[in-house]
Amino acid sequence: MTVPGWQEFRTSFGEVAAEYAALRPGYPAGVVPFLLGAAPRRVADLGAGTGLFTDRLVEAGHEVVAVDISAGMLDQLRARLPQVRVEVGGAEALPLADASVDAVVAGQAAHWFEIEPAAAELRRVLRPGGVVGFVWNTRDERVPWVRALGELIVEEARGHEADQGVVERFAAALPADVEVLDDAVVQSLTPEQVVGGIGTRSYVAVKDAAGRAEFLGRVRELLATHPDTRGRELLDLPYTTRAYRLTPR
Template identity: 30%
Template structure:
């Protein structure tokens, strides 16, 4: 993979204050988030379910995009998120799934109860030592913790520039392992490349689903949208209504819970 010089070397490390500030952007407007954010490739789901879990808890579930995929595979899934608005959207699509409005650091769920804990697009929103300890508490035996991210494939130069204009904050260097607590072993890694057809308005909607845009001033939002319009229609030369295959990739890591002492 080509070198990507502007991606941070410590992408998962964010101060607690900054993390809370950005995460608060997802307390509302869950419907628009749900409409534009993609689901995860089947191969990534296979990776998460390789050990055939019967029960899972999807933490930071948001509007239930990954939760729905787990349920479709027959996994009895509990959904956890700190945003009641996100959970309300999830409840509409998955009325039979149990939901808990809580953080990943303190879910309030039963100890030693699940085969699998998942974080899809959410591990960068938690305190890693505390969330690791909580995931280990929830798992029984040698259960697994799986972390996934969909991100723009910024190894491709034009996509890299697009991500920077969008201020896509969940883009990480492929070689960076997410930090885990001592309860878990060294994670195994998977990566899958795919693409998503998007027109210009969908690019704008995807941008609006980002924490940077949601927390920005009206002036900053207008500047971001103007820059995107110039880049998409003038620099890249696409029509506003033209569907373009935008390259994505999915990163996933899975780690087994160490033996309890």
């Protein structure tokens, strides 16, 4: 069996774009003002995907340029947020002019960036006094059934869901000072929606049809048999949210 490479994982989301938009969690309202302050800014949202973080930026009154390597993901964003400019591209070669944005942010995406070339691009497109913001949602495994779900998928995930030291490496490459905000968000989902959400993860999206069906069947079985989820029509899936504000020196 061929093991998918980093680039295949990174580009795997286009085929599950609609499900991603419907089933992935959003972000707490307090994250955007922590990263950007109250005044409107021009913001590049990198790895914007279907626009889950873009939603929050627009709600807060910021002008957004959404950038993603997947045109299919951006189609979902464009359909919901037609006023937002979208550009196909990656963090390592941004389709933006020099000193053209006040901030660069990435929700659930910076672990896909190549640190050194991306840091150089962030420096290039940021205006003086600009900031960088990275955000991740992580399932809250203090909840027993969520911990059991995490144990089921940990080997499949292979580290593709968290910051994995990315912030520290970006802070050194820029260089930048770092501030942190901790928050939380909860999704209310049917068990089948939980299964569908897991199906949008890169480590599932790269599987063939038989592999996906087998793996998601195990997730479905867990939810059907775990004492905290068995027989329930609606589940609260909690996430911890961590936001990092990097201020280049």
